Amino acid sequence: MAFIEVVCSDPVLHRRRLAGRSREIEGFPEPAWEAVERRREELAAWADARLVLDSVNDLSLSVETPLRFLSATA
Template sequence: MTAQTLIVLSGLPGSGKSMLAEGVSRALSIPLFSIDPIEAAMWRGGLKKDQTGIAAYEVAIALADEQLRLGHSVIVDAVNPIEAPRAAWRSLAAKYRAGLKIIECICADETIHRARIEARRRNIPGMPEITWARVLERRAEYEPWTDARLTLDTSIETPDKLIAEAANYLR
């Protein structure tokens, strides 16, 4: 990848986006900002859980803005379930005339998706693990993307193959 790019990884909890974001960050040496650790830090800092959802996105936008201002590419790992955060990423990329690359992770096999959620332990201090019931609620709220993007079904490929496919898409 030669030009600065804002890379947005999107998808439901348990869809594999954080695994993919971390792998791509390592493979391409691009900084990564993830909503969940940002939000957990806000909770540890004393903010109430009902105050941090939008604020965590605002922090990620500010961090990504700084990297783009410096001429660097950046990866953002967030559910991005509705148009508002998606529009913010488009606006930020346009501000710096940076490329915008979206990767949407899905886990089409519901049995695998549920098993991932029920077994996962991310060890983000202060952040409880999400329940399958909450994932189903999030899925009902999740709006389809209309932007050009790479969609990866993380239930059918190995992490290494997914990371390689994403890295190729970004190059």
């Protein structure tokens, strides 16, 4: 099993992305910023081995890196 965590290291950008997002998935409302902060605190203690991707980085890197990671763990 492989875990991949995606974070956004820039809180201003993260909040702006959240405010502008509209997935329109029935039964899944968009989270409020406070919920995102609570979730971040919950995950801070996560100790399992994982790949952490930062969504601030270039998209091509964010695709290439997990593909290599998953190939190495298969």
